[in-house]
Amino acid sequence: MSDLLAARTQMAISLGFHIVFAEIGIAMPLMMLLAEWRWRRTGDRAYLYLAQRWAKGTAILFAIGAVSGTVLSFELGLLWPGFMRFAGPLIGMPFSLEGFAFFLEAIFLGVYLYGWDKVSPRAHLAAGAVVAASGAASAVFVVLVNAWMNAPTGFQVGADGQLLNIDPIAAMQSPAAFQQALHMLLAAYAATGLAVAGVHALLLLRDGTSGFHRRALGIALLVGAPAAVLQPISGDISARVVAMTQPVKLAALEAQWKTQRGAPLTLGGLPDEAREQTRFAIEIPYGLSLLAFHDPHAEVQGLDSVAKADRPPIAIVHYAFQTMVALGSAMALVGVFAAWVWWRRRDVTASRTLLRALVVVAPFGFIATEVGWIVTEVGRQPWVVQGLMRTSDAVTPMPWLAVPMLLFTFLYVGLGAIVVALITSLVRETA
């Protein structure tokens, strides 16, 4: 394995691990806050118990998110010193804002978790609200940096390739910024909300009389279902921005080899990079032009528009993208189904089919997030900053990078297994 591939693998594993905990850290505080608020409003102690159970889970998951996030902030330099030297002054601003947002999140999570009997009810709810809001703000700031890597703005390029006349504020307003931040936030609420809903749906299938799980399911769906239904719309906006700012990425995720007007939408198939064609795929005429530009005759730039050395790996990106779309669509459908059941019966537990569907889609959100990050990161290769800096120019000169890569892989596999076991036993206690 080359050092560059080892570095990319380590970054992918670190991000892929952290992002699950980051998403939970965004959505879980909102859910425990809603539960506590219901308890304060109605006096129904099942909601208090629920808020405290969820808080316990959040405490474990947030800590893992905090330490794995620390690893990432150092890895920016450990793996990509060339990138940081090049872009640090331009993208440091959202990172430092993220630092403060993370600070508030950690401070008020401490108050929330350990302050039940130390602060007033109002202060306790407010602490929970600050945790939920700053968690979302952290995610937005970090995604702003990634949006800049996809569609860089706020500088001029000098003769030696260095950035001149930099404007860090303009760099936070990349054309990809809004849609990426929206997509990430919706993903966090949809993935976490539906995952928690799935757990409580499973327990309700075993014991339909539990008022505790019924309340839990209600709040989890309130957070997860609307986000899941809105996510395809956000995805459509994303695809159109990618079509404008990163046409080669779009071509890779759609496996579109040729530049053409009225391009079809390619479903599945086997992308063959040597022959530059996708075999055994289902093609929907005009589909891609319609989706990417909302015009059936629009011209879509194909992979043939750039040299082979400037293309990302096609098959990985194509499959990752289609998996994301399929899982997201399934989640949106279940979200609509849940809304329909609630509208007709005023009780989401009334339909056992819905409960079963929720169990099935429970892991979909996190899987979709992982493949979604593969789409945006692998889809940008060979660039670390689109069109400006190649990933191979950013990597550290440190040799034997497979060693730290394996070290973090073992560490995270181990931690992941322990966390799953702990959360499972936490859920069992309530069953």
Next chain:
Amino acid sequence: MTAFIASIGLPEIIAGILVLGLNAYVLTGGADFGGGVWDVFASGVRREAQRSLIAKAIGPIWEANHVWLILVVVILFTAFPSAFATLSIVLHIPLTLMLVGIVLRGSSFVFRSYGSRDRAAQGRWGRVFSIASIVTPVLLGVIVGAIASGAVGAAASALPTSPGATSTSFAPVFIAPWLAPFPLAMGVLALAMFAFLAAVYLAYAATENGLREDFRRRALGAAAVMFVAAFGGLGVARMHAPDVSRDLTAGFAFYFQLATGIAAITAIWALWTRRWALARIAAAAQVSLILWGWVVVQYPYVIPSTHTLRATAAPRITLVLLLWGLIGGSVVLIPSLAYLFRTFTSNDSSRSHSPDSSIP
């Protein structure tokens, strides 16, 4: 001195804030690591009481304290990007090991607090927690020592300038700068400093006399180790890093050493005579002065003797925006931190609003 004040500009101000952040990390996050050290050495009849006092003191605040480190890293890479890049390349190995320590310390602590009540599992996580609490501060000290000794700067000049070019031999660049007597002495010093801070804080926080005495003895022991490591380090520096040892006793730095000495004597005297609040302030002052003493010696270098503040500073617009960001952030952060510490250090039970005495 006047020349120094006249030379202060934006890079110096940002660097000053960076060191303040590092100082806050050492006084808070450092003490949390120190708490882990005393978890290992919990002994005697009050063994479990010691452990539970440590867990209670760390529990609500360690994650917030930990964020100081992230803030320091973010300021470093935003304001002094090429220094950050060089440090990350040359110190790749100790930084990676330190990260593993950070991950294991934090996760084992929550696993122990929230995981199975089973004694064997608790003991297992306790062991991981204590080993990580010892190893991580040592690595942090080693990293600082390697920078201070000038070895990182020397190794950096041996690095290939363009990526892809074949590197020089591995050990002199990636191992020798930090696996050396002076950095190792600084590692021991950092560990002793954190353990000292934790013991002094815990003696202050304890409400029972026996526990206070336990941590008083531990604080005095840690102070002795600090003394040995500091002077051992100085002796090693005379042999291996003559620049550091000369600068430590020259000019402006001399007054820092003097102030550090006064703070140290005050802290020991306060511990000896059981003045807990004074001991806490003096110990914090002593540790802070050691940190600033290093910074003063190293000025104007971020990495001696290759990367100065001025030469590695980001463009002015970045520094201006960063400064505004830091000021704006502090306006929100400082009252929040004060609220956190006030909430969890007051033992006043009259403010209790417990909804339920059987909170899980």
